[in-house]
Amino acid sequence: MTTNEQTVSGERADILDLLNTRRNFLRHTAQGLTDEQASTRSTASELTVGGLIKHVSTVEQHWGEFAQGKAATAPVEFTPDVVASWQDQFRIVEGETLADVLAAYDKVAAETEDLVRTLDLDAKYELPAAPWQPPGVFWTVRMAFLHIASETAQHAGHADIIRETIDGQKTMG
Template identity: 40%
Template sequence: MTETPSIPNPISDERGLLLLLLDNQRTAFRNALSGLTEEQARSVPSASEMSLASLLKHVIDGEEAMTSRITGTPRGGGEDPVAAWMAAWNVTDDETVGVLLARFGEAQHATEAAVAAETDLDRDVHLPADVARWMTPGVAYTVRYLLLHQIEELARHAGHADIIRQSLDGARADTLGLG
């Protein structure tokens, strides 16, 4: 069954639209994982080194990092953000699809709360130099930019997820929940 976005329709403002677009991409991820076993979700069936589970963990980490930057809430551990980014590709034995999907839902709710509480989408958000070097140069890192970048990242990786899912069993993420 297709996941229904948690954002009410009709969308009449920019915040709602940005959250809806994020949620559309989250739904693509959930659909790509629909009905798979743990072994399938962790497998690497294509030329890429990515599995659906590692992609999911990566996008969760990216969303959590974005939300923590928007809210100014430091992430646990105080570790190097680049090292954290690299580690987010590695799925541990205890990070089952169910655990990761629950964390995905928590990240979604945290993002929605942060966006609802934000008074100015044009507010500059500080990015450490070792993070900013991976971002688009010459732009202001505003709340709006970070949300749009997260949509971009989710869309890019939802496409990867679709290819991986097709490589596993021929199913397409965009049609898995229709029926």
């Protein structure tokens, strides 16, 4: 547990364990990397280890806002600035370091863990408007936390492939 060491059990403890396990796999991919390596595109993809951690942190923060009922439901207008901002969440930009990205991720993780401990897991909110999402779909807070774990696991796999291509390190195996 990252913050607020209050004892939790049952479903909340399971969700916290799932989130922490997936986050640790992702963090492991960055272990020992320099800032340059963390920004290295080592495959045909534009993804980097540092960029993936930054992206997962941003996604987790947004789902935490959703879980609190703060998510916007209005459609996003994809202006050049919005697109550029979206692209920047997948890379370490000028003035950022891997240490900065990891610290921000730890902060978001601690905030999410506090939400898991305190929010009503059965509360439901409408999913934000998106081109891939029809209107009128609702998720529980529980589903938002499970989605964070799923997204983190998926991107940990991407990061593991990128890291293995950089220097041969694998998260498992």
